[in-house]
Amino acid sequence: MLKLTFCLRRQDHLSREEFQRYWYENHGRLGQRLMQHIGMVRYVQTHTSDNPLNKLFVDDRGAPEPYDGVAEAWWPSLEFLQERMQDPAAQAAMAEAVEDEARFIDFARSPIWLGEERVIIDNGKPVPY
Numbered sequence: 246m247l248k249l250t251f252c253l254r255r256q257d258h259l260s261r262e263e264f265q266r267y268w269y270e271n272h273g274r275l276g277q278r279l280m281q282h283i284g285m286v287r288y289v290q291t292h293t294s295d296n297p298l299n300k301l302f303v304d305d306r307g308a309p310e311p312y313d314g315v316a317e318a319w320w321p322s323l324e325f326l327q328e329r330m331q332d333p334a335a336q337a338a339m340a341e342a343v344e345d346e347a348r349f350i351d352f353a354r355s356p357i358w359l360g361e362e363r364v365i366i367d368n369g370k371p372v373p374y
Contacts, residue, residue, distance in 0.1 A: 246286075247323050248362055251316040254354040264313050265292045267349050275345055276318075282338035284329040287319040312355075323359070 255264035269290060276288050292314045293299070299311055320326040329335045346352075364372050 246362065247320045247326055247359060249316075249318045249320075249357065249359050251318075251357040252312045252355055253314045253316060254351045255313045256349055256351050259349060261293070261295070261313050264349055268292075268314060268316075272342075272345055272349070275342060279338040279342055282332070282334045283342075284320055284325060284335070285318050286321060287317075289317045291315045291317070 253264075253268070255261060259267070269292070273288075273290060276285070279285075280288065293311045302308070303311065320329070330339070366372065
């Protein structure tokens with residue numbers, strides 16, 4: 246499986262709550278509508294919480310502030326995605342998704358990449374290398 250990971254930071258004019266609400270309610274529905282055009286088989290939003298433990302994890306590591314959330318999307322393979330993106334309907338769907346993202350995501354501070362997962366622990370058990 247091919248996975249797209251997008252670490253999101255909100256635009257300055259939005260609170261985290263406003264950002265997460267729009268991302269979930271509007272962009273999430275858009276993803277459901279467009280998924281068949283781009284061949285996406287899974288899409289998950291991880292919304293950063295305002296939990297005091299976040300500060301502990303950040304402080305212990307000297308890490309930067311957390312992202313506002315992480316989007317993950319899966320396709321069967323890189324070849325599958327490359328083939329799908331040749332379809333004008335897929336290109337239009339992707340353009341519509343990016344146009345919507347520009348309403349709430351600070352692209353300059355939000356890294357995005359394609360990769361493959363390597364499972365180390367699954368269901369509480371180490372996975373053989």
